[in-house]
Amino acid sequence: MNFDEAIRLTEILVGFAFIQQSFEHIKSFSNEKIIFFSRLTLSIVLVTGFYTSWVLILLFILSLVMLNRFQGPYNGGADRMSLLILICLLLTHLAPNQYWKEVAFGYLALQLVLSYFVSGWVKIVNPDWRSGRALRDVFEYSAYPVSQSLRAWAKSPRLLLIMSWLVMLFELIFPFTLFSEQTLIIALVVAAGFHFANACLFGLNRFFWIWIAAYPSIFWFQLRLSSIM
């Protein structure tokens, strides 16, 4: 995947992710509807590829309006990743030359890698995660499990201990999968599966779509790294 293809694919994927997010607000309050109808319209234009720089500028301004409206992100990390992708795409379009374009897009790839590695690191330094207690707490009393029946998973400490270590180890080894295209593809399939599981068990559906939207950047980044090394 070359640079231009990766950029275009990211625009299409983030456009679809924004369309999905915007549709979820169609039955909301009138002031939210105005924001998200505008976002929906701009996202459709982004997918079609017309006036992309202007559309990205308008989507960025709209994101600032959203941040002010909700006094922060509406959907936590998913909104932060949405904004990060948007900013990197915008900088890629506005950059004066190819070098700075690649720096902007490379920053997105770097943050994607960090999103896994740092998540793994902050868990593994916590004794509660290493003992499986933290994941038990997630199922037992956090706000995330989508049903009461899922809370029963807290009564399977051995399973949750294994799951905790699988998640931590996968997140920590993620940067090393950049060494070859094949290992990166395997890692991204596993990562997408992880986000899908989070969408099913904890209702974090927006994370699934928006993280996938950032994957083209890392495909390009891996090829760029291989060409340098």
Place this chain on the structure above:
Amino acid sequence: MFRSLKLLLPAIVPSWNFFDVIAPSPRIQFSLLNTKNELVFDWTEFRPRLEHVSFKQMLLRVCWNPVWNESLFMVSCAERIMENPTEHSELEILNRIKRDLLNNPTVNPDLQLQFRLEVIERQNNKLIQTTCFHSRIVPLKFSEGSV
């Protein structure tokens, strides 16, 4: 401008510390009152979890999950209140409870509404539940010109 930049910064330089610690978890409960001076004894959990969600429902929710995402936003507002109460977070929760209740034709719109935050956390291997916040008491009806 400064405020927007402050809100924007965590997106430009994200911390990515998802679930680093399992923080105390808020639950939103509400009560409907006849008058503002009535004492509240009867609290109802707002949007209690379903007993079971089928795999098919889970798959559908990967594409369409507005109510759950709104509930997670309300949890964020509750966490913000636990950290530093603001009118914005309180009103976001009140307005969303109001809208849900007013969509129920059996609810009398002339009542008053209050919510409280219950916090569940682990202390010495035990789960403890405490009340940490009571909202103001407001009319259930939306005032004219509001969202």
